[in-house]
Every structure is written in structure tokens, then in C-alpha cells.
Amino acid sequence: MQLVVRGTTTHLEGELDIPVSKYHAHRALVLASLAPGRSVITGVSTTRQVEWTVGTLRALGTKITVVGNTYVVEGGPYKATDVVDHGSKGAEGLLNMGSSGTTLYFMVGLASLADQPMTLTGMKYFRRRPIKALLDSLKQMGVQLDADEDRPPVHVQPVRPRGGEVSIAGTLSQWISGLLLVAPFAENDTVIHVTGGTLNEQPYVDLTIRMMRLWGLTVEHDDDWLTFRIPGNQTATPHDYVIPADIGSAAFGIAAAAIHPSNVLFRGLSTFKTSETDHPESEFLDLASEMGVPFSLDEETGYVRIVNPGGRLKAIDIDCQPIPDLLPILATMATFAEGTSSFRNVGHIRLKESDRVSAMLQLNNLGGTADQTQDELHVTGAAGPLTGAPLSSFNDHRVLMSLAIAATRAAGPTTLTYPRAYRISYPTFLEAMTSIGLDLDMGDPKNLESAENVDFERDDLTEDAAMQQALSSCRASTPIRWC
Structure with a gap:
């Protein structure tokens, strides 16, 4: 056909x-999953990209219930469950990204916060996607992972990141957002340096930071958007949110x-x-x-x-x-x-x-x-x-x-x-x-x-x-x- x-x-x-906006939906669901307590997110997305994010979070133990046009999210520590959702199987340590780059880029670092080793994979053609720049930067932050030829599947160990100085090219905003989302949960402060003198897709990074602040997380950046400072040992707080069109x-x-x-x-x-x-x-x-x-x-x-x-x-x-x-x-x-x-x-x-x-x-x-x-x-x-x-x-x-x-x-x-x-x-x-x-x-x-x-x-x-x-x-x- x-x-x-x-x-x-x-x-x-x-x-x-x-x-509703899938960009806001991805971020809201991930942030709510990290915040102990209940967040209510108004505006349900039926996109496959967001459904893969929901399946990944459920496999990590986040309770996400769809009630009418809302997600009710019970956040807290990631603890693998026997949930099987959109190909993700928590008990087997398998997280399926499908073909959602956003889900992969956001979750590969956050998988280190789980209570057991996790493997992030996806569809056949998706596994040809090179993500060396992001993986190298996560390693600088102390995330323990390995991937054949720097492509999915990515195997992540349940070891909390240590933080520190991190460098990454500003090629894709999702790489920067992936680092920003995990950095507050590192043992120490993190400073992210964007190399090459340019940050592409700056509005998407701006959205990530603004939404992180709504869930009680602190992120600061220089005026040129090339340096980001994130205190470690933070705790996210629940927040109710309405997703725009x-x-x-x-x-x-x-x-x-x-x-x-x-x-x-x-x-x-x-x-x-x-x-x-x-x-x-x-x-x-x-x-x-x-x-x-x-x-x-x-x-x-x-x-x-x-x-x-x-x-x-x-x-x-x-x-x-x-x-x-x-x-x-x-x-x-x-x-x-x-x-x-x-x-x-x-x-x-x-x-x-x-x-x-x-x-x-x-x-x-x-x-x-x-x-x-x-x-x-x-x-x-x-x-x-x-x-x-x-x-x-x-x-x-x-x-x-x-x-x-x-x-x-x-x-x-x-x-x-x-x-x-x-x-x-x-x-x-x-x-x-x-x-x-x-x-x-x-x-x-x-x-x-x-x-x-x-x-x-x-x-x-x-x-x-x-x-x-x-x-x-x-x-x-x-x-x-x-x-």
C-alpha cells in the first residue's frame, strides 16, 4: 500500500x-514522572511518538492514567515493573523507543536513574541513527552506558550520574534537552558547554528549561545559550499543566x-x-x-x-x-x-x-x-x-x-x-x-x-x-x- x-x-x-503539542507532551510527561506525587496534564496526545514515551515511563514504574482528556501521572523513583506497553518491558529491562528520537534522546540519560540495567532500542531503521555526540556527553557526566557503533540499542547501567563539566556540539536541541533533564539528579553540579559557537534549534531548548522550572527544577544559562549550569541533588515537584495546540x-x-x-x-x-x-x-x-x-x-x-x-x-x-x-x-x-x-x-x-x-x-x-x-x-x-x-x-x-x-x-x-x-x-x-x-x-x-x-x-x-x-x-x- x-x-x-x-x-x-x-x-x-x-x-x-x-x-495538542507533542513537544510539550513529551516534556510534561517526563518531568511529571520525575516528581514524587501527582501531576495532572490536560491535553492527551495520540501521536505514536508520545505513546512510546508513555510506554517507556510506565515500564519504569511511573503510573500514568488517561482520564478523559488528561494524563494523571504518579511520579517518583524509577522502579522497573512487569508492565508491557508499546514494546517496552520493564521486568526485562527493555525500553522501546519505536521511531521517536525525542523519546530516545530524553530517556537514554534518565534510564540511569532506574533500579536495574536498561536497554533502549527501537525499530530497525531507527537503530541506524548515530548518537555518538549525546552518548559521549552522557559518559562525561558519569552515565555508564555502551552501544555498538554508538547507535541503539543502548545499554545503560543503574548508576547515578556524578555531574561535572560536559561538552557537546549544538547540532540538535534534543541532545541538549536530554542532558538538561538528567543533570538535576546528578550527585554534583553540572555545567554543559555547547561547542562550535552555535546552538541550533534554540526555541526547543528554551521550552525544555521553562518547563523544567514549572516542575521545580533549577537551570541557568548564559545569554548566548552556550553554557548551562544545573545544581545537582534536586527534587522535582508535581505540577498541573495544560498542553497548548x-x-x-x-x-x-x-x-x-x-x-x-x-x-x-x-x-x-x-x-x-x-x-x-x-x-x-x-x-x-x-x-x-x-x-x-x-x-x-x-x-x-x-x-x-x-x-x-x-x-x-x-x-x-x-x-x-x-x-x-x-x-x-x-x-x-x-x-x-x-x-x-x-x-x-x-x-x-x-x-x-x-x-x-x-x-x-x-x-x-x-x-x-x-x-x-x-x-x-x-x-x-x-x-x-x-x-x-x-x-x-x-x-x-x-x-x-x-x-x-x-x-x-x-x-x-x-x-x-x-x-x-x-x-x-x-x-x-x-x-x-x-x-x-x-x-x-x-x-x-x-x-x-x-x-x-x-x-x-x-x-x-x-x-x-x-x-x-x-x-x-x-x-x-x-x-x-x-x-
């Missing part, structure tokens, strides 16, 4: 319910409404201004406004509405260093803008679930114009109509959803591999997009004329072969330097 997207020529109409999920509906004539209401989203939103991806709202998305506040509901008569968006020049996860959907929007959009500082975005920079070059297969250097992506608005084509999602939820939205403006069908990848972060994506008039469904590409010569079904090709076939197709049609 693949995701089949057919071009949409009708007016988009309806309402989208925006899910997820801008990252809303972005796909916003993009769809921006490139089609539309009248769409976004329930749960009460502002279209970055300054009024507590979310690490809130800059998307200002960027979308700059590109010409016609936002307004619905007088009756108080939620954001887009009424778009049609027309081209405006090209944009963006520094992607603080907002890496927005690159795929912004690249899609740029395909329907006047002029060339430039996305700078994209090197670290190659280290996500896939090389998202290269993956979005598949816009060329649809008839768009995109090219890359090592640290930049350039997308020129399509001069003519797009045409459906076989594409690969690389099992990356952001790539899948972004290319799917682009394909709704193409004539004829487009097929995308790993069609259920969206469930990792936006489980209702398919239902949501079809509810406003887009034509997407699960289908067999063998029945589609445009896919006669290319079949990426997992039964016929390995994961690597499917990805390589998509890359080869894009290389052949795109005169660019591949990095």
Missing part, C-alpha cells in the same frame, strides 16, 4: 481540530488552505501571531503571514480562519537554524510562491528522521524547481502546472505530509511510500485533510497508470532499496549537487 494523492481542483471547506500539525492544514481556494476554520488555534503562542514552532505563523496567507480570527468561535480566494504566495528568505522541522512544509508552500525562496542553515536538518533537505528535492519530480548546497535549499515557484509522480517519504512523517500537500496541486495521481508515517506525529492527518476536500487515500499503485514502472511497496523492496530508487529518480531529473 501507498498513500495516493490526487489533484484537488475544488474549493476547500470545513473545520480542522488541531491536536500543536503549530507543527496546524501547519499542514494552513499550507493546504494557502495553496487552494479555501474557507477553513482551525479549532484549538486562537492566534496567528508568533508573539502570542507558546510553541517552539510558532514562528511558522509569522512566516506564513509574510508569505501572504490570509489569516483572520473567526468572530463566533475565536479560532483562526483562512478565507483564501486563490492566488500565489510570496517567496521568503528563512534562517532554518531555530526551526528545522518546518523546512518540509515551508518548501511545499514555496513551490506555489512568486520567485525563489531561500532556506539557509539547513545542515542539521539532514540529521532528522531522514535527510529532509534532499528529500524535499522530490518537488522536482512533480515539476517544481528546487536545488541544494550543503547548507541551503532554494525553491522557485513552479512556472506551470505540476504533474503527479511516484515519490518516497523515506518513512519520515514530515516529508510524507509535506509532499502530500504539494501533490494536491498536481494533475493526476501521486504515490508516496510508507503511507502511515503520518501517525507518528499527526494521527488524524488523513481524516483531517480529506474532511476539508483534499483527495488522499491508501491505495495500490499497481492500479495507477502513473506508477506502472515504479513500485515502492515494502513487500517488493527493502527499506533502503525503496529510498535509493526514489533518490535515483530524483537525481536523474535534477541537475544539482547531492550532499
